[in-house]
Amino acid sequence: MQSLRDTSSNNLTMRRARHVREWLAEASQEPVTVLLLGIKDLKQINDRLGRAMGDAVIRRVGQQIRAFAEQQLSPIRLMAKMPGREFMLVVDGNAGGKQLELAAQKLLEMVSVDLGEGAAPLHINARLGIALSRPTESRPNLAARAADALAKAYGRKGKRYVVAEAQAPFNPAMEQVDVALRSALAAREIVILLQPQFEVSSGRLVGAEALARLNHPQLGEIGAGDLFASADRCDLREELSHLIQDKAINIAAAWPAALSDLRLAVNLGAEELTEYYGAHLLELVAQAGFAPERLTLELTEESLIRDLERTAGQLELLRAKGMRIAVDDFGTGYSSLAYLKSLPLDYLKIDKGMTPDIVGTGKDRIIMRAIIAMAKALGMAIIAEGVEKAEELEMLRAEGCDYFQGFLRSPPLAPAEFERFALRAN
Structure with missing residues (x-):
């Protein structure tokens, strides 16, 4: 060669x-x-x-x-x-x-x-x-x-x-994923899937969460968890996350006018929420031509509490432009709840591992009910992940959950599939 x-x-x-x-x-x-x-x-x-x-x-x-x-x-x-x-x-x-x-x-x-x-x-x-x-x-x-x-x-x-x-x-498998990630970032080959989100009370489609995948000829489909684990090993988390956000926002900006009421949710990691992040994201949204009031940022509890003062400033900046903020995977992270009253938050997103608890008895359902009640008291809506069974959805409805996503209604979809699904759904 x-x-x-x-x-x-x-x-x-x-x-x-x-x-x-x-x-x-x-x-x-x-x-x-x-x-x-x-x-x-x-x-x-x-x-x-x-x-x-x-x-x-x-x-x-x-x-x-x-x-x-x-x-x-x-x-x-x-x-x-x-x-x-x-x-x-x-x-x-x-x-x-x-x-x-x-x-x-x-x-x-x-x-x-x-x-x-x-x-x-x-x-x-x-x-x-x-x-x-x-x-x-x-x-x-x-x-x-x-x-x-x-x-x-x-x-x-x-x-x-x-x-x-x-x-x-x-670990040979890890090595292969790390090499694949570096090549995929260079070629912008990360694939975006869209997980539909629905209103619990009506079943109406309200938006989608952007998920990342990499389709590799030898390794098959590499999910977001493995991609971000690789990005952490290679110190490329920011590059991966920024590429996902860029591609997802541009995909949503191209949705037809009939879907102009749908929201897009993108994930944000702890390392990204610097004092410059808000300006960077606003520039990205403006370049894509996507309305900022249709964008939701999903942050883990670790991201939120790492530097409360800086986090609050960046989130206030973005919220002032119409964006909404969600706590992702709630219930799996830190036990301190001080950030819930200190930060401008709109949604609590219940981790998919907790969703089956809603149909349980005793302490499981009591904890889930308490989370929903707390969110309501603080003026936040609840989004449940990983809803797979009709009885789970019924219990969520009975407890006052606002939104849900999961295989009960739809798996993650490719952008073109999501458009067709959304046009039929609404």
């Missing part, structure tokens, strides 16, 4: 993630070293200075990496821009030792120069994960070890690079 093996120092080209997929698919056992470099503070740069500056920083980091590669004695097997904030270098040989440490330090120094424009200096916080190939090791396994080392480097203070342990045990 000549395009990946051009090691001429005068013709080093920054490849794209698809070239990484091609390299991973090769069966060669030649000894190599993988260096995975990440820009730890790229999101802060995007939020503070704008995405144009963030893109400029990525370009300049790429230029510095190319300059570094041209200085190396070992031939460069592959140099590629990865999803989000990462770059990959594959270098011939796997000797390691002092020479590798010096090279890592040199690379980090070169990308840490002033990358700003004009009088304002701009320095990035870069981290490096390194993995030396092992005999008979597959390339996906090698790439996964480099990603694991980078994840450790992101959380380390002082020394900014980590060399993967030579004999570290890895």
Whole structure:
């Protein structure tokens, strides 16, 4: 594959993630070293200075990496821009030792120069994960070890690079998902499904929750739980969540006029709710042409209580534009309920694991009844997840639940299927 093996120092080209997929698919056992470099503070740069500056920083980091590669004695097997904030270098040989440490330090120094424009200096916080190939090791396994080392480097203070342990045990299934996620983010291949939501009292369709999937040719369908677990291992949660929100909002913006009364719910993670998130989301909604008053943000209890003051400010900003806020998976997280009175909330969403309790006896139903009563007293509506049986829906109706979703009425649907379903339903 000549395009990946051009090691001429005068013709080093920054490849794209698809070239990484091609390299991973090769069966060669030649000894190599993988260096995975990440820009730890790229999101802060995007939020503070704008995405144009963030893109400029990525370009300049790429230029510095190319300059570094041209200085190396070992031939460069592959140099590629990865999803989000990462770059990959594959270098011939796997000797390691002092020479590798010096090279890592040199690379980090070169990308840490002033990358700003004009009088304002701009320095990035870069981290490096390194993995030396092992005999008979597959390339996906090698790439996964480099990603694991980078994840450790992101959380380390002082020394900014980590060399993967030579004999570290890895779960092959996890490694495959991590590689698939990185490629899917680069190609924007995450699929959005829409879970219909209904009013309990009337059965009327009122909206949909956006869910993420990845359809992989070897691994099959990868659900949101596995995708976000992989994103956490690879430190790509923000990139994954932002892509899901972007795609889902643009899908809903294209719904026909007959569905203009339907709401869209998107999930929001704990790491995203920074002081800049509200402005970012409002910009995304405006670009898509979607009415903000039709959008619901679903946040876990962990997201809400991590920084109550900052959280309250961001949610007030978004609510002032008409968005609604839901507590997702209520009943599975923190026991403190102080945030319920401190934050601007519109819905409590009962975790699907609790829904069967509504048809139980004794304590189960008492707890469910208490949750619904508390939400009503605080002026919030209740959404029940995972409703699969008619008797569950009847009990929810009797207890005063407002909305529900689940296989009783519909599984998650592809966007085109959801449109047809919605047009028939209402």
